[in-house]
Each structure stands twice: as C-alpha cells, then as structure tokens.
Amino acid sequence: MDRIVIRGGAKLSGRLPISGAKNAALTLLPCALLTDQPMTLDNLPRLADVDGFGHLLNGMGVSTAIAGGSPDEFGRTMTLDATRITSTTAPYDFVRKMRASILVLGPLIARMGEATVSLPGGCAIGNRPIDLHLKALEQLGAKLEITAGYVKAIAPDGGLKGGRISFPIVSVGATENALMAAALATGETIIDNAAREPEIVDLCRCLVAMGAEIEGIGSERLVVHGKPRLHGATYRVMPDRIEAGSYACAAAITGGELELVGAKADEMGAIIASLRETGLHISETADGVKVAANGKLKPLTISTAPYPAFPTDMQAQFMAMLTRADGASVLTETIFENRYMHVPELARMGADIQVHGRTAVVKGVDRLVGAEVMATDLRASMSLVLAGLAAEGETRVHRVYHLDRGYERLEEKLSAVGADIEREADS
Structure with missing residues (x-):
C-alpha cells in the first residue's frame, strides 16, 4: 500500500x-448500456473508480478499448461496445467498493427489461440510501424486489413507460438513473426537483448526442421524450x-x-x-x-x-x-x-x-x-x-x-x- x-x-x-471529471465519467460510462452501437468517451480520467466501472461493464459483456493514456499524458479515450449484453447483474464486490455502480440499474432495465444490482454495502447506506432511485424507476413501471442483498428489477411487458417523477429531496444519483431509464421509456417522463449539478447537464448532453430528446437541461424540471433506441456517439467528459x-x-x-x-x-x-x-x-x-x-x-x-x-x-x-x-x-x-x-x-x-x-x-x-x-x-x-x-x-x-x-x-x-x-x- x-x-x-x-x-x-x-x-x-x-x-x-x-482532468476529466470523476463524477461525470462514472455517470457517462453506463450510458454505453443504452445502445447496441459503439460509444466513445474522450478526456476520461485515469482513476481507480473509472477502471473499476470498466471492469463491471466488461463483466456484463461490454467490450472496452482504450487509446491514449501514455505515461506523459493525462486522460484517456475509451470506446465501449455493448452490442451484446451477456449479464444484467452488478455483483456485491463491485457495488461495495464503488456506489456509482448503482447507475447501471436504470440503463439495464430500460434496454434489457431486467437488472439485478447489489445494495451498497457498509455504513454509508444509512446516509446515502437508494430508495429514491427505486421509487423513480417504479414510476416508470418497473417491478422491484429486494432479496438477499440485491435489488431485482423487471420492466413491464412492452418496456418502461413514461411517467411523473417528483423527488422529495434533491438526489444526484437518482436523477441520473431516472434520466437514463426515461431515455428509452415509451412516452414522456417529467422529472421534478431534479438535481442541477454540471455533471447532470453533462449526462443530458451526452444522451442528446446519442439521440435522446430532453427539455429543461440545467433546470429543476426535466422532460424526457423516450425513444425506441439510442445510437452511439463520441463525447468529451467535462x-x-x-x-x-x-x-x-x-x-x-x-x-x-x-x-x-x-x-x-x-x-x-x-x-x-x-x-x-x-x-x-x-x-x-x-x-x-x-x-x-x-x-x-x-x-x-x-x-x-x-x-x-x-x-x-x-x-x-x-x-x-x-x-x-x-x-x-x-x-x-x-x-x-x-x-x-x-x-x-x-x-x-x-x-x-x-x-x-x-x-x-x-x-x-x-x-x-x-x-x-x-x-x-x-x-x-x-x-x-x-x-x-x-x-x-x-x-x-x-x-x-x-x-x-x-x-x-x-x-x-x-x-x-x-x-x-x-x-x-x-x-
């Protein structure tokens, strides 16, 4: 050590x-799960959490290729290809080390119709609960069950449906999960009391680059018009x-x-x-x-x-x-x-x-x-x-x-x- x-x-x-923003990078990486086309992220910081998230996605069948990042450079470029997702599970070993792993939940349900994600471990769960993530996805029709320390989620027949999400308190992570899920839901989703952090704006812009339609970017109310599919894109991390x-x-x-x-x-x-x-x-x-x-x-x-x-x-x-x-x-x-x-x-x-x-x-x-x-x-x-x-x-x-x-x-x-x-x- x-x-x-x-x-x-x-x-x-x-x-x-x-360098590129850690908090933005960990939000943009799971966007790769929303499309069957390659997605490229530039200005990706060389961080343990970024590497860890890449390994999590690899375990789901996502291929990753890294360019740049020589000893004399800061940042890297990563191309992610989720053409074929082979697993919809985020194991405990990943989520206990990196709470951002919970951000695969929305994309997996939206695209694959199911997800199994470990509850975050350690004492932090009392201070950083994921109940707002779960309630937001329920508003889009997801059926959720917590068993043996995992959240098991299933989309209704025909996939997620647009809905109305109103957060009682501002939550960055819950806003991110809701946005990614709503991007592939059928119909319109309104997210009230959404987080307004620049990293949320960065996520919205990345989703738009992938073909999503989002109104109110940067405000407390986001309106997402769901699309049947998103395409690949090249995007630079803030x-x-x-x-x-x-x-x-x-x-x-x-x-x-x-x-x-x-x-x-x-x-x-x-x-x-x-x-x-x-x-x-x-x-x-x-x-x-x-x-x-x-x-x-x-x-x-x-x-x-x-x-x-x-x-x-x-x-x-x-x-x-x-x-x-x-x-x-x-x-x-x-x-x-x-x-x-x-x-x-x-x-x-x-x-x-x-x-x-x-x-x-x-x-x-x-x-x-x-x-x-x-x-x-x-x-x-x-x-x-x-x-x-x-x-x-x-x-x-x-x-x-x-x-x-x-x-x-x-x-x-x-x-x-x-x-x-x-x-x-x-x-």
Missing part, C-alpha cells in the same frame, strides 16, 4: 492541468470542478499562484465566490482559471447544499485551507453525516477545529506541523495533502488509495508546480 510524503513550505506556481477547486485551495494555503488549465469558471460558481471571500484573486484566462493568493486568508461561513450552492465535495479541502485563515470559520455539513472524519487527522498537524453536530468551527493557526496522518475517504485525503503542503516539516499521508479514486496522478501535477511531494511504498 502506498503513501504520499510531503515536505511542506513551498509556494506553488505555474500551470496545472485539470473538466473536474472538484479537482479544480481542490488545487485552488492548494494555491491559497501555500500563498501561491496557479493557472488551472481546462477549468471552467461557470461550473464553479459557489466555489469561486467562496475563494474570493477569503481574499484570493480569481480571474478567467484563455485556457482556464487563475488563482492567486493575496495576503492572509480571511475566514468564511459556509454551509453545504445541493448545486448551485457550495458542494459537500469541497468541504474538507476548504476546512484544511481555513486552518491558515486569520480568524474563525464556521462550516456546516448538511448533505452527509460523518463527513468530519478528517478533523482528528488535521488536529494531529496542529489545526484547531471543534465539531458540534453538523457544524465545525475552524480557528486559524499560525503554523501547521508535519505528521503521520491517515486518509479516511477521498475528499478527506485531499484535505490532508493540502495541510501537508503548508506544514512545517514532513507529512506522511497513509491509505492514499482513496486519492487514486478521484485525483489523477496528483503527486506529478503538484511536483510540476513546485511542491516537494512523492509517492512511496508504505512499509
């Missing part, structure tokens, strides 16, 4: 490329706004200046607004977004909420950055429980953070000190890297397989802009 070793104190400076925000925090916490090549400011509204509140100078360039430190960071009050509000996936990174702010910041996590597991690890580095339920008070400190720390999840692991970049001495981040799920070749990107960081085998 690897670890990341960081010797902090360097100001980051230069151009840093932003840039990763969470990766871009994470590296913006790296510029901030080190007092540096980075041009985030490929980042799109219009997809990062709440992130950029909050960065500007800390005193950072943010500007759009011909190639992306430039982030420049401008003196001591100012404290913030942030509450996570569905898009277009501040994203929960940036909470941990902002917390790390705000450990160096001049004053006390207040962060409130409204999306997921137990998303402050990085707090004790940051405290080992000298951070002053008090958690009260869903609220964390972060008092800025004059210095962070390198320490042995352990990653607990994807975004938490990035917060520890950020703290390490600013800390005095050496920081060793263990269990970095979490990082490999969402940040493409992180140590290479950071080294290229001045960080003293390397990966080594964990003893």
Whole structure:
C-alpha cells in the first residue's frame, strides 16, 4: 500500500492541468448500456473508480478499448461496445467498493427489461440510501424486489413507460438513473426537483448526442421524450470542478499562484465566490482559471447544499485551507453525516477545529506541523495533502488509495508546480 510524503513550505506556481471529471465519467460510462452501437468517451480520467466501472461493464459483456493514456499524458479515450449484453447483474464486490455502480440499474432495465444490482454495502447506506432511485424507476413501471442483498428489477411487458417523477429531496444519483431509464421509456417522463449539478447537464448532453430528446437541461424540471433506441456517439467528459477547486485551495494555503488549465469558471460558481471571500484573486484566462493568493486568508461561513450552492465535495479541502485563515470559520455539513472524519487527522498537524453536530468551527493557526496522518475517504485525503503542503516539516499521508479514486496522478501535477511531494511504498 502506498503513501504520499510531503515536505511542506513551498509556494506553488505555474500551470496545472485539470482532468476529466470523476463524477461525470462514472455517470457517462453506463450510458454505453443504452445502445447496441459503439460509444466513445474522450478526456476520461485515469482513476481507480473509472477502471473499476470498466471492469463491471466488461463483466456484463461490454467490450472496452482504450487509446491514449501514455505515461506523459493525462486522460484517456475509451470506446465501449455493448452490442451484446451477456449479464444484467452488478455483483456485491463491485457495488461495495464503488456506489456509482448503482447507475447501471436504470440503463439495464430500460434496454434489457431486467437488472439485478447489489445494495451498497457498509455504513454509508444509512446516509446515502437508494430508495429514491427505486421509487423513480417504479414510476416508470418497473417491478422491484429486494432479496438477499440485491435489488431485482423487471420492466413491464412492452418496456418502461413514461411517467411523473417528483423527488422529495434533491438526489444526484437518482436523477441520473431516472434520466437514463426515461431515455428509452415509451412516452414522456417529467422529472421534478431534479438535481442541477454540471455533471447532470453533462449526462443530458451526452444522451442528446446519442439521440435522446430532453427539455429543461440545467433546470429543476426535466422532460424526457423516450425513444425506441439510442445510437452511439463520441463525447468529451467535462473538466473536474472538484479537482479544480481542490488545487485552488492548494494555491491559497501555500500563498501561491496557479493557472488551472481546462477549468471552467461557470461550473464553479459557489466555489469561486467562496475563494474570493477569503481574499484570493480569481480571474478567467484563455485556457482556464487563475488563482492567486493575496495576503492572509480571511475566514468564511459556509454551509453545504445541493448545486448551485457550495458542494459537500469541497468541504474538507476548504476546512484544511481555513486552518491558515486569520480568524474563525464556521462550516456546516448538511448533505452527509460523518463527513468530519478528517478533523482528528488535521488536529494531529496542529489545526484547531471543534465539531458540534453538523457544524465545525475552524480557528486559524499560525503554523501547521508535519505528521503521520491517515486518509479516511477521498475528499478527506485531499484535505490532508493540502495541510501537508503548508506544514512545517514532513507529512506522511497513509491509505492514499482513496486519492487514486478521484485525483489523477496528483503527486506529478503538484511536483510540476513546485511542491516537494512523492509517492512511496508504505512499509
């Protein structure tokens, strides 16, 4: 098992490329199940989760061919061919490691008329249930049964039928499953209180490129006019706004200046607004977004909420950055429980953070000190890297397989802009 070793104190400076979005890629990959023609995805990030999803699709009979991705390149191109689906089951071993596997449910029911998908495992099920996914598919006529830890779904005779789906709360995953299923349903489907994340917009655009008809893209109401079949397409994965925000925090916490090549400011509204509140100078360039430190960071009050509000996936990174702010910041996590597991690890580095339920008070400190720390999840692991970049001495981040799920070749990107960081085998 690897670890990341960081010797902090360097100001980051230069151009840093932003990869294709992990969350978008994991939504676009199951679109291949909706057509019997080849589908090609460009700008696909080299991530453990992307590889894992590819293996899941391989097990269903989908062939995958990868181009690009040489040692000197970021991103790859993958062509997926689901002409013949040989299995409609997503086994537990895949779903327990990667919750995005649940996104094969809608496409399989829509095209094959059946699906058997494992329930997500672990403690996360209480915080991230799939009941909204299931209720949405029931509105399209699917018959569902949960048995032996699996969801077994069957479409009615003649396939799924258009219907009315109204989500009681915003759910990104449920919106995605509903969209893909509705694309092949007979008739019109209306999805109310749909998620509006840029990754949802990316999915809609990909489906349209495959021949789907969708109205209201980017709004809370999506209207899908089902088609009897979709065709293949070539589609480019959007840039990763969470990766871009994470590296913006790296510029901030080190007092540096980075041009985030490929980042799109219009997809990062709440992130950029909050960065500007800390005193950072943010500007759009011909190639992306430039982030420049401008003196001591100012404290913030942030509450996570569905898009277009501040994203929960940036909470941990902002917390790390705000450990160096001049004053006390207040962060409130409204999306997921137990998303402050990085707090004790940051405290080992000298951070002053008090958690009260869903609220964390972060008092800025004059210095962070390198320490042995352990990653607990994807975004938490990035917060520890950020703290390490600013800390005095050496920081060793263990269990970095979490990082490999969402940040493409992180140590290479950071080294290229001045960080003293390397990966080594964990003893």
